[in-house]
Amino acid sequence: MVTSEIKISTILPPTLDTREAATRLVKVIKEESKNLNKLEIDFSGIIFMSRSFADQFHKDLYTSEQSLDMVFKNASLDIIEMLRAVSNTQTKRKAFKKTYQVFSFNTISQLEDISFSW
């Protein structure tokens, strides 16, 4: 199992605002994911994601035929909800791999806001 991690804060600013930023990130993801089994996208230090970014991110990522096991790590509740909201509006794009979005956290306290919303 070959795993790699992309820390978004090393590539983009703390607020993810534009479609172009999403396209740049997905380009890095696709480059990094060659010959990998699993890729962790670390959102540490990212404080905001715009709908435009989320929409472009989803569009660029999920129209690929490439199969990759991807985990979103240390994403805040706001970012998770934005990704989810955009994902629910995408009806014509192929599922990237599976039905589920997968998130991981370094500490249990990061999960608190998310678990409270269930």
Place this chain on the structure above:
Amino acid sequence: MPTIVLPERFADNFGHPLQKLLDLLDELTKCSKRDEIILNYRNGKFTHPFYVLALPLIVKQYERNGFNITVSTDFIHQGIREYMYYIKFPHGIYPNDFPQEGFPALLELYKNKSYIPIISFPTGEGQDVTIIRDNFLSAVNRLLIHICNLSNSLVTGLMYLIDEAVNNVLHHSKDECGYLLAQYYRSKGYIDIVIADIGQTILDTYSNFEKYSAEVVTHKLAMEAALQGKSTKSLDIDRGFGISTSKRLLTEGLNGKYFIYSGNVFNIHTLDVNDIIELPENIFWQGVYVCLRIPIVAPAGFNPANYYE
């Protein structure tokens, strides 16, 4: 002597007792085998099945790994003291301790309560064991039906959900017992049920099955495989739909909530959310822990058969 103070109460939302359970597991990882660990529940005022069933199972898990750990049960507040007495905390009731004809009489004690006691059901395969277990679980199911006073379609749905989870314990846990606890919240409109074991994780199950052992190598992949219905039953019978059908029946059919936790990964499935969460490796459940929130009013036209696949 590290003492971990347990929560006094829980919020109503589905996730709060689960978060507190994960917090507890996190806290325990800071303890060593040299410590005498005390889980201090003296000041508890209100508890919740999703949390309270985990406590004796955590004690068993940790004892198996050589830890010295206890739960203090000298509750100060009468309400919780009474509840814990009736649910037979921490050990629950074990059918082998009673004559079979005594089950209905035993469970009769609970017919006017809104909860059933902790049920510790044997997982063995011998005929005697299976007969005892089947009779016992049937009595438990009937008690739940009586307590909750559900419509026919909901009764079928409730039984389907419980039986699928219980059967997964029987077939996969490879441990002595499975455990069940349920509470009916009439004013809130739902039943909370937890069904658990401390045997094999889902990954352990796939690891022992040649067809998947090379492909399913992490707890996350095991969870995904289980949720997709990849069966570990042999004879080319592609069963393994219990979890996926249960989730759909509960969430899409009833607008309920489903939580399944094994290893360091869990899946949370509601009408709004269907996520897999990977925890730090030390936040670990050896076995499988399933929590269900089942609304007691079904949407019009609800037919459980639509979800059996």
